[in-house]
Amino acid sequence: MTSLIDIDTEDTSKFRLxxxxxxxxxxxxxxxxxxxxxxxLKITDPIKGLVFFAKVSDLVHDSNxxxxxxxxxxxxxxxYTFGEDVYILVEAIPLGYVGTDGRFKKPxxxxxKFSKVERPGSEDFAFLRQVMGDIEVGVMKTGQDVLQDVRxxxxxxxxxxxxxxxxxxGMGKSNFMKVFCASCMAVRRFGLLIVDPHGxxxxxxxxxxxxxxxxxxxYQAGREGLSVFTIRDEQFRKKYLLxxxxxxxxxxxxxxxxxxxxxxxxxxxxxxxxxxxxxxxVIDFFTKTDFGTFDAETYDGEYPxxxxxxxxxxxxxxxxxxxxIQGMLKRNGAFFRRKxxxxxxxxxxxxxxxxxxxxxxxxxxxxxxxxxxxxxRRILRQHxxxxxxxxxxxxxxxxxxLISIEEAQRVLGSGTGSTQIFRECAMEGRKFGVGxxxxxxxxxxxxxxxxAQLNTFVVMGLSDHGDRDIIASSAxxxxxxxxxxxxxxxxxxxxxxxLNIPFPVSTRIHLFExxxxxxxxxxxxxxxxxxxxxxx
Ligand SMILES: Nc1ncnc2c1ncn2[C@@H]1O[C@H](COP(=O)(O)OP(=O)(O)OP(=O)(O)O)[C@@H](O)[C@H]1O
Numbered sequence: 049m050t051s052l053i054d055i056d057t058e059d060t061s062k063f064r065l066x067x068x069x070x071x072x073x074x075x076x077x078x079x080x081x082x083x084x085x086x087x088x089l090k091i092t093d094p095i096k097g098l099v100f101f102a103k104v105s106d107l108v109h110d111s112n113x114x115x116x117x118x119x120x121x122x123x124x125x126x127x128y129t130f131g132e133d134v135y136i137l138v139e140a141i142p143l144g145y146v147g148t149d150g151r152f153k154k155p156x157x158x159x160x161k162f163s164k165v166e167r168p169g170s171e172d173f174a175f176l177r178q179v180m181g182d183i184e185v186g187v188m189k190t191g192q193d194v195l196q197d198v199r200x201x202x203x204x205x206x207x208x209x210x211x212x213x214x215x216x217x218g219m220g221k222s223n224f225m226k227v228f229c230a231s232c233m234a235v236r237r238f239g240l241l242i243v244d245p246h247g248x249x250x251x252x253x254x255x256x257x258x259x260x261x262x263x264x265x266x267y268q269a270g271r272e273g274l275s276v277f278t279i280r281d282e283q284f285r286k287k288y289l290l291x292x293x294x295x296x297x298x299x300x301x302x303x304x305x306x307x308x309x310x311x312x313x314x315x316x317x318x319x320x321x322x323x324x325x326x327x328x329x330v331i332d333f334f335t336k337t338d339f340g341t342f343d344a345e346t347y348d349g350e351y352p353x354x355x356x357x358x359x360x361x362x363x364x365x366x367x368x369x370x371x372x373i374q375g376m377l378k379r380n381g382a383f384f385r386r387k388x389x390x391x392x393x394x395x396x397x398x399x400x401x402x403x404x405x406x407x408x409x410x411x412x413x414x415x416x417x418x419x420x421x422x423x424x425r426r427i428l429r430q431h432x433x434x435x436x437x438x439x440x441x442x443x444x445x446x447x448x449x450l451i452s453i454e455e456a457q458r459v460l461g462s463g464t465g466s467t468q469i470f471r472e473c474a475m476e477g478r479k480f481g482v483g484x485x486x487x488x489x490x491x492x493x494x495x496x497x498x499x500a501q502l503n504t505f506v507v508m509g510l511s512d513h514g515d516r517d518i519i520a521s522s523a524x525x526x527x528x529x530x531x532x533x534x535x536x537x538x539x540x541x542x543x544x545x546x547l548n549i550p551f552p553v554s555t556r557i558h559l560f561e562x563x564x565x566x567x568x569x570x571x572x573x574x575x576x577x578x579x580x581x582x583x584x
Contacts, residue, residue, distance in 0.1 A: 069158065071526075073102050073140040075165050076110070083107060083138060084191030086533050086554050088176075090168040093159040097148055100159050101168065101176065102140035103554070104191065105529050110137045141529055143551040144179075152178045154550045173197045179549045181205075183231045185224065185506075189541065189554040200555040202228075202504060204237035206547040207450045208483040210474065210501050214491050214519055215508030218256045220540040221487060222248065224506065225452065226560040229264055229403045233273030234567055238448035239398025240485075241423065245416035247409025250276055251288070264405060267564040275397035277390050278407035279382045293406060295380075296389040299422045300327030307417045307459065307467055309372055314365045321357055328386065329354065331377070334370045339363045380415050383408065391426050398427070398449045417459065424451055425469045431480035452485040457493035460486060474498045492518045504546040508557075509537040525552050 073091070077083060083104055091100040111118065112133040118124060142155035152175050168176075173195060176188065181203030188198035202211075215221040225242070226249065232240045242249060252263035264274055265288050277293040278285060285292060302322035305311070311319065322330050333351040344359030358366060377384065397404045406419055427449055451473065453459060459467040460474065473484050475497075486502060488494060492514045499522040507527070510516050516535070520528040525545040527534070530552060534543055540559065545552040558566075 071142065071155065073142060073159070075138050075140070076135040077138055077165075078132065079109065079134045079136055081136060083136070085536075086189060087191035088143070088168060088188075088195070089140060089165050090172055091159045091163050091165050093163045095160040096157070098145045098157070098159070099172070099175070100145040100155070100163075101143040101172075103143060103551075104138055105141045105532075106139040108137045108139075110135060141551075143176075146175045150175075152176070152550070170197060181548060182235050182237060183207075183228065184558075185227050185231065185544075186542070186555040186557040189556050194556045200544065200553050201231075202544070202546055203548040204235065204448070206503055207238055208448050208478045208481050209503035209547065210478065210483050211450070211485045211504040211506065211546075212491070212494075212499065212502040213485065213487040213506045213508070214489075214510055214515070215542075216489055216511050218539060219509040219537070220542075220557060221489075221508060222255070223261075223540065223560050224508065224542065224557050225249075225487065226261075226264065227558050227563050229274075229405075230267050230270060230560065230564055230567060233264070233267060233270035233403050236273050236401040238450055238483075239401055240403045240450045240452065241394075241398060241406070241427070242403065242452045243406040243408070243416050243420045243423075243454075245408055245411055245413065247280075247407055249405050250278065250290070250407045262561050262564065264403065267567060269568045270564075273402050274405065275394075275402045276405045276407055277394060279411070280407065280409065290407070291390065291393065293383045293408070294388050294390045295384050295419065295422055296387050297328035297331045297384070298326050299389050299391055299426065300331065300384075301325075301422075301425065302327075302330050303468060304418060304421050304425075305369070305372055305376065307421050308376060308414045312365075314361060315368055318358065318361055318365060318369050322354070325354060325357075331373060334366075334373045335377070337366075337370070339367045339370060342366065376418065380411075380418060382411065383419075391423060394423060395427060395430060399447045413458075420451075420453065421459075421467065421469055424473060427451065428469065428473055428477065428480065428482050431477075431482050446481065448481045448483065450483045450485050452487060454487045456484075456486040456488045457490050460494050460498045462493075462495040471495070471498065474501050491515050491522075496522070505544065507534055507537075507543045507545070508541065509539065510534060523552075527552055530554075 085104055085107070087104040089102055089104065091102060093100065144152050144155050147153050176198045180199060180201040182201055183204055184199050184201040186200045188195045188200050213221060213224060229240060229242065247253065248261070248263065250263045251265055252261040255261050276290040278290045279293050284290070302319045302325065305319050306316065329351055333354045337349060342363050344355045347355035349355070394404055408415055408419060453470065459470045470484070473482055477483060486494065486498070491499065499518065502522070503524060505519060505523045507519055510519065516531060520531065523545045527543065527545060530543055533554060537543070540557050542555045542557055543552050544555050
């Protein structure tokens with residue numbers, strides 16, 4: 049065990065590294081020192097000439113006294129003095145080290161015994177900044193404080209590899225998403241699609257704690273990075289220069305019904321059989337046919353090929369599908385029509401690296417999923433080159449689109465809760481430049497195979513033990529040792545684990561209203577990583 053006597057008179061730091069291994073450090077600090085879980089510390093190794101950074105993960109009282117119960121006796125204070133033989137043992141997780149070339153690297157070596165441990169100064173922050181990307185979301189936290197100089201930014205280049213945002217209600221998920229959108233509007237590195245059934249992203253509204261919030265249109269300086277397609281009235285659209293949302297019957301495919309209703313096996317078969325039939329033909333066939341008298345052999349309507357395909361199904365099954373199609377038409381009448389679709393404009397805006405907001409206030413969950421499923425399929429098929437819209441000179445796969453799915457357990461659950469088009473995006477989307485942003489309060493209800501595809505985790509407060517376990521086992525970096533920190537996160541705080549940043553970053557997310565004011569004041573910044581090589 050080390051002596052804590054300060055032998056280096058020039059040096060006032062009494063923190064010394066005494067162990068432990070490459071992925072876990074141990075050091076002793078004076079018993080009355082003020083350290084917090086999550087504090088970031090700097091360890092200077094004078095022998096190798098390297099500077100390491102580590103984050104405090106646990107604090108334990110200890111001493112050099114032989115009697116293990118010395119502190120449990122009455123009047124202990126008379127017999128033992130609280131000198132330097134009484135101390136706090138600190139466990140810390142390494143973040144990485146700065147090599148002799150000045151580059152930040154993953155922790156692949158251990159600092160020399162008795163290396164000096166201290167709090168980083170402002171000149172050290174440049175090393176932490178090196179690893180950040182271009183989509184700013186907050187500032188780095190250290191224990192109780194924040195490092196104002198270290199902005200936490202995700203890397204746009206990894207967004208096609210899917211992101212997950214996990215938070216119990218009220219922990220700041222909506223605020224995070226708006227901050228993320230504002231940064232995407234500012235830097236315009238990929239298209240971001242958001243379907244908002246509550247109408248709160250456009251012009252703000254009320255937060256879960258009753259505060260008034262602002263919306264994306266209030267970030268005026270970034271307005272060119274935003275396209276809104278809405279069902280709101282003309283006056284509102286004109287005031288904020290928004291587009292009218294329309295989807296047409298040919299955008300629809302029969303399996304979209306699977307999202308909206310429970311289906312029996314034969315009903316499911318009908319829907320799947322019609323998967324590649326154009327939506328307008330399916331809708332016409334079902335709305336114009338009288339299934340009371342329907343007989344595939346004698347059918348003389350416009351769609352004999354559909355009648356032939358359905359000849360083996362009972363008329364009661366077909367009547368149910370008919371009722372569902374009529375219900376779907378009625379429910380979505382505000383934006384679903386025979387001819388004329390906004391989807392080409394939506395995809396153009398996404399490929400122009402804009403944030404595209406589909407604003408359908410008061411339309412409810414079924415309409416939200418209906419719109420999301422239709423647009424997701426059109427984007428994925430176009431990126432796969434199946435719809436003939438490709439351009440050999442400018443392959444669409446090179447473009448990146450991120451599709452946000454709120455309450456994602458509805459469509460990416462295990463078993464029957466999973467919906468084909470979203471699962472397909474999760475499994476194969478990255479090859480075609482289509483990423484998912486899976487937002488949920490219940491990660492344990494998301495299919496584990498989908499979670500395994502996510503490469504960026506934004507973990508805000510999660511109170512449920514099972515949810516935290518599932519996140520820790522799915523993240524690409526080890527989050528299990530951050531469990532205490534994740535449990536004690538306050539609203540607006542997050543632990544972010546992502547590619548290209550070699551350690552999980554504790555982050556204080558910006559408050560959207562303050563962030564857009566800041567963004568509005570300064571010209572859009574060049575990304576911090578521009579010109580850097582990520583080959584560490
Ligand atoms: N980064 C932050 N800084 C300061 N306050 C924040 C931050 N993020 C969220 N808050 C506050 O926390 C409250 C809840 O935030 P928000 O509405 O974003 O939570 P939520 O997780 O989306 O809730 P719900 O799931 O109920 O919609 C708000 O009042 C907001 O002001």
